[in-house]
Amino acid sequence: MRLSTATVSLSGDLVGKLHACARAGFDGVELFEPDLVVAEESPEEIRALAERLGLRLELYQPLRDIEGVDPGTLADNLRRAEAKFALMRRLGIGTVLVCSNVATATTGDPIVARDQLRELARLAGKYDVRIAYEALAWGRHIDDYRQAWRLVQAVDEENLGVCLDSFHILSRGHDPAAIQDIPADRIFFVQLADAPALTMDVLSWSRHHRLFPGEGSFDLPQFLAHVLRAGYTGPLSLEVFNDVFRQTDTDRTAQHALRSLIDLQERTARLLDPPTAGTAPVAPEAFTFAEIRAENTEPAENLLQQLGFRYRGQHRSRPVRLWAAGQARIILNEQDARGQTATLAALGLDLPDVGAARARAGLLRAPLVFRRVHEGEDVLHGVRAPDGSEVFLCPPSGSEDPPWIGEFTHGSPPTASTITAIDHVNLVQPWEDIAEATLFHRSLLGLEVDSSAQVAGPSGLVTSQVMTDPGHAVRLVLNVAPFGARPGSLAQHIALRTDDIISYVGQNAIDTLPVPGNYYEDLAARFGLRPGFVDELRSLGLMYDRSGGGEFLHFYTPTVGSVFFEVVQRIGGYDGYGAPNAPVRLAAQNRSLLEGRHG
Amino acid sequence: MRLSTATVSLSGDLVGKLHACARAGFDGVELFEPDLVVAEESPEEIRALAERLGLRLELYQPLRDIEGVDPGTLADNLRRAEAKFALMRRLGIGTVLVCSNVATATTGDPIVARDQLRELARLAGKYDVRIAYEALAWGRHIDDYRQAWRLVQAVDEENLGVCLDSFHILSRGHDPAAIQDIPADRIFFVQLADAPALTMDVLSWSRHHRLFPGEGSFDLPQFLAHVLRAGYTGPLSLEVFNDVFRQTDTDRTAQHALRSLIDLQERTARLLDPPTAGTAPVAPEAFTFAEIRAENTEPAENLLQQLGFRYRGQHRSRPVRLWAAGQARIILNEQDARGQTATLAALGLDLPDVGAARARAGLLRAPLVFRRVHEGEDVLHGVRAPDGSEVFLCPPSGSEDPPWIGEFTHGSPPTASTITAIDHVNLVQPWEDIAEATLFHRSLLGLEVDSSAQVAGPSGLVTSQVMTDPGHAVRLVLNVAPFGARPGSLAQHIALRTDDIISYVGQNAIDTLPVPGNYYEDLAARFGLRPGFVDELRSLGLMYDRSGGGEFLHFYTPTVGSVFFEVVQRIGGYDGYGAPNAPVRLAAQNRSLLEGRHG
DSSP: OEEEEEGGGSSSSSSHHHHHHHHHSEEEEEEEEHHHTTSSSSSHHHHHHHHTTTEEEEEEEEEOOOOOOOHHHHHHHHHHHHHHHHHHHHHHHHHHEEEEEEEOOOOOOOHHHHHHHHHEEEEEHHOEEEEEEEOOOTSOOOOOOOHHHHHHHHOOTTTTEEEEEEHHTTTTOOOGGGGGGSSSEEEEEEEEOBBBOOOBBBHHHHBBBOOOTSSSOHHHHHHHHHHHHOOOSSOEEEEEBBBTTTSSSSHHHHHHHHHHHHHHHHHHTTSSSSOOOOOOOOOOOEEEEEEEEOOOOOHHHHHHTTTTTEEEEEEESSSSEEEEEEEEEEEOOOOOTTOOOOEEEEEEESSHHHHHHHHHHHTTTOOEEEEOOOOOOOOOEEEETTTTTTEEEEEOOTSOOOGGGGGEOOOOOOOOOOOEEEEEEEEEEEEEGGGHHHHHHHHOOOEEEEEEEEEEEEEEEEEEEEOTTTSSSEEEEEOOOOOOOOTTTSOEEEEEEEHHHHHHHHHHHOOOOOOOOOHHHHHHHHOOOOHHHHHHHHHHHEEEETTTTTEEEEEEEEHHHHHHHHEEEEETTTOOOGGGHHHHHHHHHHHHHHHHHHO | OOOEEEESSSOSOOOHHHHHHHTTTTTTTEEEEHHHHHHHOHHHHHHHHHHHHHHHEEEEEESSSSSSSOOHHHHHHHHHHOOOOHHHHHHHHEEEEOOOSSSOOOOHHHHHHOOOOOOOHHHHHHHOOEEEOOOOOTTTSSSSSHHHHHHHHHHHOEEEEEEEEEEHHHTOOOOOOOOGGGGGGGGGEEEEOOOOOOOHHHHHHHHHBBBBTTTTSOOOHHHHHHOOOOOOSOEEOOOBTTTTTTSOOOOOOOHHHHHHHHHHHHHHHHTTOOOOOOOHHHOEEEEEEEEOOOSSSSHHHHHHHHHOOEEEEEEEEEEEEEETTTEEEEEETTTTTOOOOOEEEEEEEEOOOHHHHHHHHHHTTTTEEEEOOOSSSOEEEEEOOTTTEEEEEEEOTTTTTOOOGGEEOOOOOOOOSSSSEEEEEEEEEEEGGHHHHHHHHHHHHOOOEEEEEEEEEEEEEEEEEEEETTTTEEEEEEEEEEEEEOOTOEEEEEEEEESHHHHHHHSSSSOOOOOHHHHHHHHHHHHHHHHHHHHHHHTTOOOEEEEETTTEEEEOOOTTTTTTEEEEEEEEOOOOOOOGGGHHHHHHHHHHHHHHHHO
């Protein structure tokens, strides 16, 4: 099917938007009228440019507040519409979006609306224009696609059909099943938008908070399945009013938008009977490694040594070192890192089918990572996530060392370790990228949003979104820094798992992030813990959480560069991340920062 | 009355918050428990610090989800509460906030709630703690202050009273008049917060969008009048959960918070019988001047000459020049501007009573501006607005030249001018400062928010808030740049008024900002204008708007530094600012910027 986006979904000027859509791989666009009005290019120039770029101008939009009005207003509306039909001919656009009247409707009489839409359709017919009539969620009298379809049937003009917009239908909780009752040749256009679950007025929700499919909470595969079962074969077009995407880089947003449509088509295909699925996301089974990059990785290696990691050696062809403890492997990379302090640069994930995951990455046009390979070395296949971190797709090695460890030499052999694995990884996302990151991990790896929390820090609220595979083997925590926060003001971290944190901390001399006494007093009051247990936690610098039947014990290390470590023990099926303790950590890290600045 | 704020209203750590509150001039604070839990200072240190700073710790908050529970949960709740009562003794805090149960209430039986609150109150009594019970707007069973008061009456313990929070009462639309029925000695605490009119779930509204009094749409003077009529004499305390104030500078937010309480007290005083008003805002009557600052002001002077302004001379003791046309006076200031391109640095306003305005500025602790004065020169009294611009309080000069014009020499005498006055001024506000700016102009000058619009630009949505005096003589348009926009990406401007823009443009050779042809085609379609008139607008580069019975003609100049000019003609009582044309301007300015970068 042809893939399209409304120009309003992107930032920039019209010419820039068209170029970005073509580069991203769209087949066409909906031309949002205000983008044309402010452009210096003539309609003829826009038409010729779109033609050269291979983009179809699928739709002109919107015409508003036409039907259900008094005769004087109708005459004025028809004059206004006719000017736009003439303009559409110059643009070479054959379909116009007409939204149900929200403002000037003076009557809900369906006969009046029918007669006036018929007059509009006949006028449009003179210009070979088709009208796609859409029920806005906040239309004055027509606010349901089923009403719009009945009205279109009543008018009975062949150049009048419906436009189906997932937002207007799903935001109101209308059942999309009746889409299948509309003949395919009367569905003139389909607009797709997702949205987060918000309880607010639907107009503001629609104008500011729409998302690309797969980034919100609407069931768009189900919606699109109804559309496809109806037999619709026209363009699938994104119409996403979003305050953030109006600001983000045009090319990047266009690529991200296209990825959402590709993924939606794949998800929908698997719902059809018979399913016509292409590739599916390949869910990871474990963290293979995490990689820290810095000009000098010794401060990070110092922490790893304290944590009981073993130095497993230096890579034979790169300035890269490996430390390991159990299945937790940390790669320290000094390549191309001049002037950089430690950052969390890459993750390796065990995937049951690397070939399928690579095919999926190709389909989703995920940017590939290049790494030079010497004769005899394993090829690492990686993609770049929206936050710039790299994700490597690795074959599973189970409880064995992966074969590439043989490329590291001059290290120590492995020993038994109290640290068993990487439990989770926290990655900081710029505030403008969280939707794109959510889609990326969801569409490529099948990770789903498991929970979301807001954590108060001394410099603002941090939003923390957990994404995991169905088995919770790979847990990513995406932290969004407050608007306007200094880049790097929030650190990233790798959380390591142990089964006995109390004896582990007792046996290793580890610098832990200091925890204030007030925390332990509150802990005792909140959970009614035995005093002896609280004293033990306090003396070891451990933090505690309890939820459902499970318990969580953990501590943090100091930060090097913008990376720190956490060690966690999960007891009794605890499935969270100690979120109630995050403000304590943020405050302590802020104190360390200030001391560093003053010291 | 004692002025207080909850520590949660400010960013930073607890010690920093206490220092900022003391510096701003607060008498006390409510201690928000999470601020203490994450602090490294002991309760004794916090108590001693507050004592040294002269701050009363007015309230410990909050205790949640106590009443309406099963016996096992109650025992646990009382244990938890008792730990906090003991902590409060160490802190020297005598009152605790208890919120109505939102989560764990298993019964709405008022007898159960009564008995359990009585048990809590008696336990608190052993620690000399008073309980201020508050109905949360989203309480499970108790969500109205009148219910809370009935419950407090039923318990009938002298250390149990109510806490009245303006947000929880006004957000639900509850009539605050019944506050007067509560005996003053049973109102243990009063929390004040404003909020914008939003249609969304009340919990999110409360937790993220509260504002300081005078910044939102609640009628807080009326609310506080009821509280005062009840005879309440305790602290007035701000509890403002706001995502932005959690990020902004602690000292600055504390000053701004205190200003909101001072202003609220003054506004409330004027409602009482007899009114006990102190000073009132002094509304300006006209713009006296606008000042542009730059290292080299010649590019701006070039524009002024094109616009028909006369050079009125150079200041005798400063590198400052004056250009004028009618009552529009533009000062060009090269002092202390090394390396700066043109910015809109100051406004002079005609005020009927400069003395009263200065007293008001002093009361509100507005930062004063210093300007050196030579013998025989007029003293200019100025204050600094939150955006850094200066506002000078000038005696009115009517249609005469103000006397300070005599300080400018070697210029030309005035002549008749088609430009009659400054119509309005657009100032760009950083996104984090708009609430503070609104309060500043409202409390100092009595300007009120007249309208607000969102304008789509190529780099994001710009919010445009108009503030005017009751007579609309002084119109300020506060433009908020999109989150994360580069500073200076949005320009400021001075709009000049004429009564005959068509002959004015015809007679002066003015570089106007280019307007695209598509705009004129859309204009003709939208308004049904005569073709001849549209052609005239197009040939002159004029833009057009119509609203109500009035019409608006205007054009923009190119931008120098970050300042441009607009010339406007208002016809038939048009009261807007041509907002539908703003996207056309933003797009054209963006093209000029890109051309400048490429050229």
